[in-house]
Amino acid sequence: MTTTTAIRHPTRPGSAGICRGCWDQMHMPIPIGGPLSLPLRAFGITRSKMNPDICTICERSFQYVKKQRQITSGATILFADIRNYTGLSERLGAVELSHIVSLFQDCSAGAIWANDGIVNKQMGDGLMAIFNFPISRKDHAAAAIIAALEIQRACAEALSEIDVGEPFGVGVGIHTGDVQIGEFSSFHSDFTAIGGVVNQAARLESQAAPGEILISAETALQAPELVTESEMRMLSLKGIEQPVKARILRAG
Amino acid sequence: MTTTTAIRHPTRPGSAGICRGCWDQMHMPIPIGGPLSLPLRAFGITRSKMNPDICTICERSFQYVKKQRQITSGATILFADIRNYTGLSERLGAVELSHIVSLFQDCSAGAIWANDGIVNKQMGDGLMAIFNFPISRKDHAAAAIIAALEIQRACAEALSEIDVGEPFGVGVGIHTGDVQIGEFSSFHSDFTAIGGVVNQAARLESQAAPGEILISAETALQAPELVTESEMRMLSLKGIEQPVKARILRAG
Numbered sequence: 001m002t003t004t005t006a007i008r009h010p011t012r013p014g015s016a017g018i019c020r021g022c023w024d025q026m027h028m029p030i031p032i033g034g035p036l037s038l039p040l041r042a043f044g045i046t047r048s049k050m051n052p053d054i055c056t057i058c059e060r061s062f063q064y065v066k067k068q069r070q071i072t073s074g075a076t077i078l079f080a081d082i083r084n085y086t087g088l089s090e091r092l093g094a095v096e097l098s099h100i101v102s103l104f105q106d107c108s109a110g111a112i113w114a115n116d117g118i119v120n121k122q123m124g125d126g127l128m129a130i131f132n133f134p135i136s137r138k139d140h141a142a143a144a145i146i147a148a149l150e151i152q153r154a155c156a157e158a159l160s161e162i163d164v165g166e167p168f169g170v171g172v173g174i175h176t177g178d179v180q181i182g183e184f185s186s187f188h189s190d191f192t193a194i195g196g197v198v199n200q201a202a203r204l205e206s207q208a209a210p211g212e213i214l215i216s217a218e219t220a221l222q223a224p225e226l227v228t229e230s231e232m233r234m235l236s237l238k239g240i241e242q243p244v245k246a247r248i249l250r251a252g
Numbered sequence: 253m254t255t256t257t258a259i260r261h262p263t264r265p266g267s268a269g270i271c272r273g274c275w276d277q278m279h280m281p282i283p284i285g286g287p288l289s290l291p292l293r294a295f296g297i298t299r300s301k302m303n304p305d306i307c308t309i310c311e312r313s314f315q316y317v318k319k320q321r322q323i324t325s326g327a328t329i330l331f332a333d334i335r336n337y338t339g340l341s342e343r344l345g346a347v348e349l350s351h352i353v354s355l356f357q358d359c360s361a362g363a364i365w366a367n368d369g370i371v372n373k374q375m376g377d378g379l380m381a382i383f384n385f386p387i388s389r390k391d392h393a394a395a396a397i398i399a400a401l402e403i404q405r406a407c408a409e410a411l412s413e414i415d416v417g418e419p420f421g422v423g424v425g426i427h428t429g430d431v432q433i434g435e436f437s438s439f440h441s442d443f444t445a446i447g448g449v450v451n452q453a454a455r456l457e458s459q460a461a462p463g464e465i466l467i468s469a470e471t472a473l474q475a476p477e478l479v480t481e482s483e484m485r486m487l488s489l490k491g492i493e494q495p496v497k498a499r500i501l502r503a504g
Contacts (some may be wrong), residue, residue, distance in 0.1 A: 044296045049440050072346050086455065086491025089448040094324050094432045101446055105437030122437060123373055123380070124446045180346045185357030185374060188301050194353055194376045196341040203338065239338025 013113035014052035020116075021048075021058035021134030025065050030055050050118040050190075051135070058134040062183050062191040065134070070182025075133055076144040076219060077175055077198050078117065079205035080108055080151055081126030084168045089125075092164060101125055103158045104170065111150035115143040120192055128202075130193050133181055141176045141222035145249070148172045148213040152251030156211070169210025175201035176219040203237040204246060213249040220247045265365035266304035272368075273300075273310035273386030277317050282307050302370040302442075303387070310386040314435050314443040317386070322434025327385055328396040328471060329427055329450050330369065331457035332360055332403055333378030336420045341377075344416060353377055355410045356422065363402035367395040372444055380454075382445050385433055393428045393474035397501070400424045400465040404503030408463070423464055425457025428471040455489040456498060465501040472499045 019030040031037040032047050032055045040046075048059040058065055082088070082104055089097055101124065108127055109119050116135045121128040129147070132140035155170045177197035184194060204214040214235075220227045231248040271282040283289040284299050284307045292298075300311040310317055334340070334356055341349055353376065360379055361371050368387040373380040381399070384392035407422045429449035436446060456466040466487075472479045483500040 042294075052439075070346070070350055084491065086448075086451040086489075087493075089446070089451045090492060094322070094447065097447060098322055098432055098434065098436050101436045102438065106439070109437065109439055119440075121373070121375055122440055122444070123375055124436075124444065124450060128375070180350055182350065184350050184353045184376075185361065186354065187304075187358070187361055188371075188374055192374070192376065194341070195346065195349060196338075198376060199338040199341050237338075239336065240342060241339075 013110065014047065016053035019053070019055035019058060021051075021054035022065065024136040025058065025134050030057060048118075050120060051113050051116075053113070053116075054118065054134055059191070060189045062181075062189075066182075068182075070180050070184075072178050073133055073181050074140075074177065075179050075181070075193060075197075076131040076140040077179065077193060077201040078112070078129040078131065078144045078148060078172060079126065079174075079202045080104075080129075080148070080170055080172045081205060082168060083171045083208070083210040084166065085125040087166065088164060088168060096162075096164075100159065100162060104155055107154035107158050108151045108170075111147045111154055114150065115147040117144060117147055120190075126205075128198075130179075130181075133193075139223070141174075141219045142226055144174050144176075144219065145213070145215060145223050145226045148174060148215075149249065149251050152211060152213065156251065167210055171205055171208030171210060172213040173201050173203070173205025173208055174213065174219050175204060175216040176222055200237065200240060200244070203240065204235070204244070207235055207237070207246075211250050213251075215247040215249060217245045217247070265362065266299065268305035271305070271307035271310060273303075273306035274317065276388040277310065277386050282309060300370075302372060303365050303368075305365070305368075306370065306386055311443070312441045314433075314441075318434075320434075322432050322436075324430050325385055325433050326392075326429065327431050327433070327445060327449075328383040328392040329431065329445060329453040330364070330381040330383065330396045330400060330424060331378065331426075331454045332356075332381075332400070332422055332424045333457060334420060335423045335460070335462040336418065337377040339418065340416060340420060348414075348416075352411065352414060356407055359406035359410050360403045360422075363399045363406055366402065367399040369395065369399055372442075378457075380450075382431075382433075385445075391475070393426075393471045394478055396426050396428075396471065397465070397467060397475055397478045400426060400467075401501065401503050404463060404465065408503065419462055421462025423457055423460030423462060423466075425453050425455070425460055425466045426471050427453035427456060427468040428474055452489065452492060452496070455492065456487070456496070459487055459489070463502050465503075467499040467501060469497045469499070
């Protein structure tokens with residue numbers, strides 16, 4: 001195995017010896033594992049919470065990495081959340097609710113990291129993931145779809161033991177296109193992605209039933225082998241004038 | 253002026269010499285301004301991005317601060333976002349869109365910090381703020397309402413110069429009650445709040461028209477002087493069985 005393949009395909013999330021984001025964006029080898037990483041820890045450079053195979057430099061120093069405040073980049077955006085969570089949150093106790101949220105967040109992150117995505121935002125019962133930045137993946141649409149299938153599989157297994165008296169489960173929405181990546185407030189230094197593509201991914205997710213993955217036509221076009229024979233649905237999304245065509249996948 | 257009042261009421265956000273969160277939660281004086289703060293910076297202890305008057309210990313080390321994984325606490329939750337943003341994001345260019353998002357995030361954060369709240373989550377065109385943790389405020393409901401009025405005022409002024417050919421503006425939702433505060437995934441260390449109260453605040457915000465502040469009956473009850481003669485509206489919120497009564501305020 002050459003160094004390059006070792007960098008690009010760690011056997012499991014968190015095993016990369018150098019930061020894959022800094023490598024893909026700057027070709028700079030930043031040690032995040034092994035003894036070489038120890039001196040950097042004194043400067044706060046450690047594995048990122050967004051993905052353990054990238055470092056806190058790519059997480060918090062976007063302008064240093066890209067030499068500009070924001071970039072436009074092709075990416076795939078994935079939103080996931082626990083459907084019917086508002087109803088659950090009205091009825092469940094604090095311990096049960098936080099147990100469900102933790103299971104969802106941990107299962108989802110594992111699936112996203114295994115496919116080179118980053119968990120960019122966690123919002124209670126939901127999350128937003130970016131594929132193709134800072135870890136580059138030409139097949140980012142396929143990576144996101146595979147991550148979504150794995151999210152559904154892992155969450156269904158983890159959440160199946162919990163009986164709350166009504167059906168609940170995870171919904172996922174995925175959309176691909178140009179997004180703006182950068183820092184969009186003067187005080188928060190974590191980068192994020194904004195733009196129409198991000199919002200449409202969120203809108204798709206909001207229409208997913210428990211267990212469903214809603215995939216935009218743009219994403220499906222880049223990974224046709226993963227959506228063959230999947231159901232097609234026309235959706236009217238809030239704030240978007242034209243009806244949107246989506247493919248629907250379910251795990252298992 | 254005694255030391256205590258100097259701690260509790262800094263003249264402007266970011267001027268506190270010791271972390272107000274660590275002081276309120278642990279009565280521990282953590283220097284975050286002046287020469288005493290310099291040695292701590294070497295350990296990554298600096299002003300928090302959530303509020304410059306708290307430090308990265310309260311932000312990232314919830315279990316150290318509270319000696320448990322999560323607590324149930326009375327708090328007021330505020331959600332704000334740019335209404336009609338999905339439509340805007342379909343039509344505007346990257347630079348214009350990110351300019352609008354930055355203005356919104358910066359104006360809102362200033363208003364929240366000035367009233368001792370924290371910007372717990374930023375999600376593109378939206379944010380979630382918590383009042384009463386880690387900075388304690390008995391009048392957290394009133395603090396959130398005053399922050400919301402200031403968000404509307406500051407954003408209306410900042411965004412008035414931007415002509416995008418259709419009305420847009422900020423919507424705010426506020427709800428008060430017991431929330432679960434803690435870390436709800438094994439990999440992210442920033443604390444957050446979850447629970448029915450958080451979700452209802454988000455649902456209220458989703459029904460606010462541009463310029464409106466929707467205030468739940470529970471919040472209004474704790475700050476009656478701020479909502480006298482305000483309009484009352486009955487709302488049917490997604491996931492919540494009973495209709496919800498809300499007070500409506502507008503800035504100016």
